Structures are given as structure tokens and as C-alpha cells.
Amino acid sequence: MKIGFSTFKFSKKLYLNDEVHPEGKAVLITGCDSGFGHLAAKRFDAEGFRIFACCLFPSGEGALELQKTCSKKLKVLELNVTSDDSVKKVLKSVEESLGNDVLWALVNNAGMTSGFTVELSPMQAFQDCLEVNAIGPIRVTKAFLPLLRKSRGRVVNVTSLTGRQSFPFMSPYIISKHASAAFNDCLRTEMDMWGIRVISVEPDCFKTYLLSEERVDEEFETLMATLDDNLKSEYGQVYLQKFKAIKRQTYAAASPKIDLVVDSIHSAVTDEFPEITYSPRGSRFLMVVHYVFQKLCYSLQDMIVRTLMYVLGLRK
Numbered sequence: 001m002k003i004g005f006s007t008f009k010f011s012k013k014l015y016l017n018d019e020v021h022p023e024g025k026a027v028l029i030t031g032c033d034s035g036f037g038h039l040a041a042k043r044f045d046a047e048g049f050r051i052f053a054c055c056l057f058p059s060g061e062g063a064l065e066l067q068k069t070c071s072k073k074l075k076v077l078e079l080n081v082t083s084d085d086s087v088k089k090v091l092k093s094v095e096e097s098l099g100n101d102v103l104w105a106l107v108n109n110a111g112m113t114s115g116f117t118v119e120l121s122p123m124q125a126f127q128d129c130l131e132v133n134a135i136g137p138i139r140v141t142k143a144f145l146p147l148l149r150k151s152r153g154r155v156v157n158v159t160s161l162t163g164r165q166s167f168p169f170m171s172p173y174i175i176s177k178h179a180s181a182a183f184n185d186c187l188r189t190e191m192d193m194w195g196i197r198v199i200s201v202e203p204d205c206f207k208t209y210l211l212s213e214e215r216v217d218e219e220f221e222t223l224m225a226t227l228d229d230n231l232k233s234e235y236g237q238v239y240l241q242k243f244k245a246i247k248r249q250t251y252a253a254a255s256p257k258i259d260l261v262v263d264s265i266h267s268a269v270t271d272e273f274p275e276i277t278y279s280p281r282g283s284r285f286l287m288v289v290h291y292v293f294q295k296l297c298y299s300l301q302d303m304i305v306r307t308l309m310y311v312l313g314l315r316k
């Protein structure tokens with residue numbers, strides 16, 4: 001069975017690797033201020049796609065850079081994925097400017113992270129992550145499905161490895177990414193009858209602002225300023241400082257090969273016969289570790305995490 005599947009994948013790579021032609025096709029990408037979305041917008045623009053580059057801050061550095069360096073075909077639009085009004089305005093603007101072009105792909109890329117463990121994260125962190133990472137893509141997709149139905153186009157959801165596998169210490173983010181992966185899977189089977197492909201891109205750890213050490217510092221400062229005194233003394237300063245240091249080290253080890261993710265987004269949009277999921281991995285070592293880990297039963301997984309916490313000094 002496995003050999004048959006591998007042979008099929010190999011033959012597909014060899015013979016079914018055509019790409020769609022950019023002419024007359026528009027791609028809308030959310031979260032183009034920075035990171036993957038920003039780079040993907042530039043790449044699609046350079047290839048001749050018409051780009052609606054949605055930015056949270058249209059007068060910010062990222063948006064201005066896109067306007068300066070890309071062609072006139074790229075249009076920067078203000079979009080906050082948590083606001084119905086903002087999505088409506090973008091839809092109107094896209095409908096008015098499409099002309100004879102079609103909306104070929106919607107790339108739900110905007111995302112954010114907030115919080116630590118379940119107990120150490122304020123409710124606001126769960127709400128923010130769910131609003132941006134889970135509800136946001138649903139809101140935007142529902143608005144643009146009629147245009148995608150006309151083009152028999154694609155929805156590409158940038159979810160995450162953490163949407164399939166849970167790890168401790170980023171709980172609000174991970175919960176929201178599980179929801180976005182489930183949204184992707186529901187939509188994929190539901191839209192099949194309309195010829196709309198739904199594809200997820202599931203990166204592991206890459207060095208963008210999302211996983212920057214400065215973000216850990218900012219968040220930790222807020223945590224210390226707002227954390228309940230009882231909890232602070234239960235956990236203790238030593239534990240909390242160690243916890244912060246380990247989170248910083250983990251983020252510092254994220255892969256700088258951001259282009260791997262942009263390649264996957266590109267393939268999801270342009271491959272004539274796309275995969276159902278793309279899984280860009282920053283390091284081969286982590287890829288193997290994760291492959292083995294996810295094959296284990298929960299009790300073995302828990303035992304490994306428990307041992308790791310012990311080694312890192314994060315056990316009480």
C-alpha cells in the first residue's frame with residue numbers, strides 16, 4: 001500500500017507538474033505586512049499574477065515596501081480579518097477592480113500568537129488567537145467563496161504543524177491552529193462539488209516576527225504585570241524566568257529558511273494538480289523527530305515530554 005502511494009506521488013511529481021498560467025488570475029493574500037504573506041505577494045507579483053495584498057496596517061513599513069517594489073498590478077488593501085466591515089470593504093474593492101480577471105486563489109495567511117500555558121495565559125490570549133487564526137479565515141473565506149466558485153479556484157490556508165500536533169507552552173495559539181486545520185478539512189470536502197480546491201500549508205518553526213525573541217520578552221513583561229499574585233508565588237520566579245528563557249531559546253532556533261514556506265504557498269496556488277497539504281520543514285532533524293513522535297501512543301508521547309521537562313528543569 002505504502003509502496004503504491006509512494007510510486008503514485010513520484011509519478012505525479014514527474015508527469016503532473018504543470019503550473020497554472022498567471023494571466024487573468026488574481027490572488028488575494030491576507031497578512032502581507034510581514035513574513036510569509038509579504039514574501040509570497042512579491043513572488044506572485046513578479047510572476048505576473050494580479051495581487052490583492054491585504055495588510056493590517058496599509059500605511060505601515062511592509063505595505064509601503066510592497067507598493068515601492070512591486071508592479072502596478074499589486075494593490076494594497078487594508079484588512080483586519082477580525083472585522084466584518086473590513087472584510088466587506090475588501091470584497092467590494094476586489095469586485096470593483098477585477099474587470100475581466102478572475103479571483104483564482106485566496107490565501108488565508110494572517111495570524112498571530114499570544115499566551116503561554118493554559119493556566120498562565122489570560123482569557124484574552126485565547127480570544128485573540130481564536131479570532132485571528134480560526135474565525136478570521138472563516139470570515140474571509142465565506143465572503144470570497146462566490147468569486148472562487150466562478151473561477152473554480154482555490155482556498156489556501158496557512159495553518160501549522162501545531163494544528164495537527166499539540167505541544168505545551170503555546171496553548172492559545174495551538175488551540176486556534178487546531179480549529180483552523182479542522183476548518184480547512186471541513187471546507188475541503190464541502191467545496192469539492194464546486195471544483196474549488198482547499199489546501200493547507202502546515203509549516204513547523206520559521207524565523208518570522210511571529211516567533212521572535214522580542215515578542216517573547218514583550219509578552220512575558222505583560223504576563224508578569226497582570227499575573228495573579230497567588231499564581232506568581234505558586235509557580236515562583238525561578239520557574240517563570242526559566243520558562244521564559246527556554247521559550248526564547250526555542251524561538252531562536254527557528255529556521256531562517258522562510259523561502260521553503262513561500263515555495264509551498266506558491267505550489268498550493270500554482271500547481272495544476274496540487275497536494276492536499278504541504279508541510280514545509282525547517283530542519284531535517286526536527287522532521288524526523290516529529291515523524292517518530294506522532295507515531296507513538298499518547299502515553300509514550302507524554303512520557304517523552306515529561307522527561308524533557310525534567311531535563312529542562314521545568315518540573316515542580
Ligand SMILES: NC(=O)c1ccc[n+]([C@@H]2O[C@H](COP(=O)([O-])OP(=O)(O)OC[C@H]3O[C@@H](n4cnc5c(N)ncnc54)[C@H](OP(=O)(O)O)[C@@H]3O)[C@@H](O)[C@H]2O)c1
Pocket residue numbers: 030031032033034035036037055056057060079080081082108109110111112132158159160161202203204205206207208209210211254
Ligand atoms: N513562523 C512560523 O514558524 C509559523 C509556523 C506555522 C504557521 N505559521 C503561520 O503562518 C502565518 C504567517 O505568519 P508569519 O510567520 O509570516 O508571521 P508574521 O510575520 O507575524 O505575519 C503575520 C501577518 O498577519 C498579520 N495580522 C495579524 N493580525 C491580523 C489581523 N487581525 N488581520 C489581518 N492581518 C493580521 C500581521 O500583521 P502585523 O505584522 O501588522 O501585525 C502579519 O502581517 C500565520 O498564520 C502563522 O500562524 C507560522
